[in-house]
Amino acid sequence: MTLGKGDEVVAYLKKPKMDDIEVLISTHPDADHVGGLDEVLAAYKVEAVYAPKVSHTTQAYKDFLSAVKREKLTIKTAKADIQVALKDKSIKAKLVGPIKEYGKTDLNNWSAVLHINYNKNNFLFTGDAEAQSEKDMVAKKYTSKGDVLKVGHHGSKDSSTQDFLNLAKPMYSIISVGAKNFYKHPITETQLRLQICENFVISFASTTTYCPSKRLLRFHF
Numbered sequence: 001m002t003l004g005k006g007d008e009v010v011a012y013l014k015k016p017k018m019d020d021i022e023v024l025i026s027t028h029p030d031a032d033h034v035g036g037l038d039e040v041l042a043a044y045k046v047e048a049v050y051a052p053k054v055s056h057t058t059q060a061y062k063d064f065l066s067a068v069k070r071e072k073l074t075i076k077t078a079k080a081d082i083q084v085a086l087k088d089k090s091i092k093a094k095l096v097g098p099i100k101e102y103g104k105t106d107l108n109n110w111s112a113v114l115h116i117n118y119n120k121n122n123f124l125f126t127g128d129a130e131a132q133s134e135k136d137m138v139a140k141k142y143t144s145k146g147d148v149l150k151v152g153h154h155g156s157k158d159s160s161t162q163d164f165l166n167l168a169k170p171m172y173s174i175i176s177v178g179a180k181n182f183y184k185h186p187i188t189e190t191q192l193r194l195q196i197c198e199n200f201v202i203s204f205a206s207t208t209t210y211c212p213s214k215r216l217l218r219f220h221f
Contacts, residue, residue: 006036010043020045023084023093026064027127028111029056036060038067046071048085050078052098052110078112080142092117096143097129099136108153109133115146124168126152126159134164143167151175151194155186160193173201 021044027033028051040046041064049068055061068075076082084093097113111127124146129137130153137143149170152159154177173194177185194201 006039023048026051029061031058031060034064038063041067050076052078054110122146123148125150128153130158134161145169147171149173155190157187160190
């Protein structure tokens with residue numbers, strides 16, 4: 001999610017004519033992740049909401065809490081070793097992070113990390129998880145192979161550590177990032193670590209840019 005983009009997300013979800021959301025996971029309270037979820041909750045019948053047990057003072061987070069309350073839902077704690085029950089039993093979903101509680105100002109490492117297995121394919125969604133969270137998941141061996149990795153924290157230098165990538169061994173790594181963003185994500189050193197893993201790195205941005213590697217694909221919209 002992105003702050004102020006809830007209407008665009010709702011419009012996107014309406015294209016395949018979705019009529020409800022079985023599980024909604026707010027990875028962590030940062031505005032660029034929780035922002036707009038209030039509009040999604042207003043537009044759809046949501047059956048279950050998960051979020052890590054950490055709060056924030058931003059208006060985006062307050063709007064999310066108000067929307068959950070308005071829909072008479074209770075937030076389930078997103079943390080490691082939680083099986084996410086789905087109606088389609090061919091899809092296995094399990095939260096593998098956060099492993100533990102982190103500092104109240106260390107919101108990124110609180111990120112809910114979700115592992116999904118479907119049709120013999122494994123997907124790993126890491127939110128904004130950074131090095132400390134990755135280290136804890138590696139130590140507990142909670143992170144198994146992910147054919148598709150949603151790269152942590154938009155490809156920042158503090159995410160996608162080599163030990164974490166060695167364990168995940170992704171075939172495809174997907175980076176969601178704003179074009180020409182202030183933080184200059186994805187960082188070159190992170191892209192290089194991903195390419196060393198010999199997987200295809202797919203970067204989604206909103207403007208035309210260059211392709212420095214034959215194994216780095218960029219989609220523009």
